[in-house]
Amino acid sequence: EAGVVQSPRYKIIEKKQPVAFWCNPISGHNTLYWYLQNLGQGPELLIRYENEEAVDDSQLPKDRFSAERLKGVDSTLKIQPAELGDSAVYLCASSASGTSLSFGPGTRLTVL
Amino acid sequence: GENVEQHPSTLSVQEGDSAVIKCTYSDSASNYFPWYKQELGKRPQLIIDIRSNVGEKKDQRIAVTLNKTAKHFSLHITETQPEDSAVYFCAAGSGGGADGLTFGKGTHLIIQP
Numbered sequence: 001e002a003g004v005v006q007s008p009r010y011k012i013i014e015k016k017q018p019v020a021f022w023c024n025p026i027s028g029h030n031t032l033y034w035y036l037q038n039l040g041q042g043p044e045l046l047i048r049y050e051n052e053e054a055v056d057d058s059q060l061p062k063d064r065f066s067a068e069r070l071k072g073v074d075s076t077l078k079i080q081p082a083e084l085g086d087s088a089v090y091l092c093a094s095s096a097s098g099t100s101l102s103f104g105p106g107t108r109l110t111v112l
Numbered sequence: 113g114e115n116v117e118q119h120p121s122t123l124s125v126q127e128g129d130s131a132v133i134k135c136t137y138s139d140s141a142s143n144y145f146p147w148y149k150q151e152l153g154k155r156p157q158l159i160i161d162i163r164s165n166v167g168e169k170k171d172q173r174i175a176v177t178l179n180k181t182a183k184h185f186s187l188h189i190t191e192t193q194p195e196d197s198a199v200y201f202c203a204a205g206s207g208g209g210a211d212g213l214t215f216g217k218g219t220h221l222i223i224q225p
Contacts, residue, residue: 042218
């Protein structure tokens, strides 16, 4: 089966600019996650979707971050405006009921 | 919430020797403990997992042990090979699967030839 797909793989922007990341989960996986991975750290959950509903967004900085999963399949994560501290790898993952996470390759964001 | 501590942060072993990575967790409700391997610049990939109704699980050269009383679990890799070099992450969660996982900070395993 095809894995989780993310784009772009790399993004370099200047601070205060907006940026968006896209994720396509594994077919049939109803649950989609966005994780943040800082250098030398483990992934940290930003938001979890069950189909099109955000069921856990407690760790999402809502003043600048937003996400959507309109048709319960693809998802977009947006940052506006980006800050220097947002430089990190943004990982998308998906799962089916009772299974563990399948991660995408990530988007490496550099904010200058 | 859950807190997962992982040790050591870096582990260097000779090729052919065994490697052990240890994690502790704080939430007694946690019932699912996966381990992920992340090679440089690549995605984390599940290598083995264990649920709280089992004390040990083995898959070829990899094994995981769980001590629910002490709230710790360990990854054991035997007969290490150069391709085992990577960062390994443990995680713990109470959802029985992928939901609500808290990850450790990772262990950089270096296999010396």
